[in-house]
Amino acid sequence: MKLLQTSVLASALALAAAAGAPSPAHAVDALELVNATLDQASDLAALPRQQVQLKRPPFVHDHDQVAKGGPKVVQFTLPIVEEEIVIDGEGTKMHAMTFGGSIPGPLMVVHEGDYVEVTLVNLASNAMPHNIDFHAATGALGGGDLTVIQPGEEVTLRWKATRPGTFVYHCAPGGPMTPWHVVAGMHGTIMVLPRDGLKDGDGKPLRYDRAYYVGETEFYIPRDANGNFKSYASHAESLPDTLAAMKGLVPSHIVFNGAVGALAGDNAMTSKVGETLLLVHSQANRDTRPHLIGGHGDYVWEEGKFNNAPLKDLETWFIRGGSAGAALYTFHQPGLHVYLNHNLIEAVLLGAAAHIKVDGDKWNHDLMTTPSPVGAIKPDTDLSLPVAK
Template structure:
């Protein structure tokens, strides 16, 4: 039974306006159809996916047969903060699994750039920008519990690009403050995929551009392979979420601040219309993956870099290294090899495999260098090990001539 939202939690000045705009926007996104189920009916005019049943109607057996889960083993995946990946098998053992995960929405004040004081009320999954990396295998079931705390200001949901039907699950996961929902979907396509919040209409870019997105990696059951079918493996994962932010500014160019999540809605929508981000950063903030927060590896280690961009195209490049193998989302297709720069289409995630051959500090950047050097899209990888002069050697140090 859906929990009735206390009207006192939804003052007209903020929550009522946001709820109304989300409902109207969601209806527009779904073509005016309404969303099914007693919870949605109780809460009002959310959009309906036409193929679903109205509240109280029996679902015809032929249209919705019971799913036989007898061959599945249940496991729980403990999600971890980016840039790390949850514990997982690279090659699946045993039969398919039901992988249980929990995402709790959190609206939190996030400092994007300490030097300028730029901050935003980030909309997040589990408190992180990006949301946590989820790793399963082809044929597994993902069983998600999504929870929206009663303290939240907004409705949230989740659209998995890796899933099939119901707007990627977005139509079945609308949760208001104080509600939770459970969604199960089958991972039928191997690859790396975006997930994001998609309440409807203008609220979709508003939520995505406030940090509410992440990635799912669906590994082939027999692991990664090159174009000839040879097995590929990795020693660690770097999970990088590239985030574009659009912060409203005062007349003097100072970034505006707001008392609570949602207060910036109208001004943020106006800023987003420019299609020009004020910040383009990795993992939520300028410097989130540099300095003391730099990624770390050793010479000879093979790293799988998973890069997600839920809204804009990106062109990552590892300065001093390469993409030995690059999968542009799909693991079903042979990987590209020897890439200097790879392409991330807006609303997708890619996987890149590289074995580090030299020690030192590598810069991992969006090779739109304006975004890397000025807007913040830079990470550092500190690699330990012995230098190989055969690969590179300083023959003469800088000197006057």
């Protein structure tokens, strides 16, 4: 609580200074104002508390789709991990900054009206200060103003989930450090479900059998004079070249879940014919265009906000930079489905693609079949198209 008071006080004094007020003379008044504000916080002693064990994306922790009982305090612990990672099959390395040791950070799920209580831990082995900004939260830069912590420190932030939907969270230490920390991996999503669950445009309930979280990230790996990707001994050493590469706005990689092929092959997402999948997709920095090859978006919250009616039957949907969206699809055919960013240059050449392996015993020939097998072109076949007159 003392750290919270100090952080709020610092923010109040900074705002006062920006407004031209003589902040030192008003420090005592500002502290009294902070204390009075804290006294106004809801008394949550009577609310149940739920400690959640987060899962590494694309997986999502266990949760109820329809809330049971009234609001509760949902508690998460989120360690910050700085580490060198390999981001493609060529062995390209970068110094990543992560929430929870993964890119993206884990998906958190609560219900509208719940209180989110996140303990952010900046490991002593890290080199830099960090914080967290929740787009779903109200005030204090989404919590970023209250959560700046140095290596070896931790802080607990509590905020009320008042708006249902999918929302990005990310590190925002200020200045050029904010975009650098984000494209180095420090972003994730929180999903605030309506208390009575998801609904279609007519108010009918929608449910899903499985949920996956895909976080899209673009990396800016500097190159040497010969065009080869460079590696560095530390985050600090990489910073000048990385900032220069970022200013060019030309990513070296655009990936799902931290690396090229991270969700392909043996790491593919899985489902079954007849199952309904919820796909949550975020991009903290750039626009993207998710598409499911061989499938559709049955119901899509393109803007990620569950108070709005979902769009239906989309082929490709649009996720704005700095936001997260959600899509439901029920599989009708077995086999490999490719889920990608339908800027095909970014998907095929830069890495923004994933696989979904769908199990099923029977192929539905009514939906698709080959009445004529592959064979040589018949001789003397006229393939010209008639000219309209």
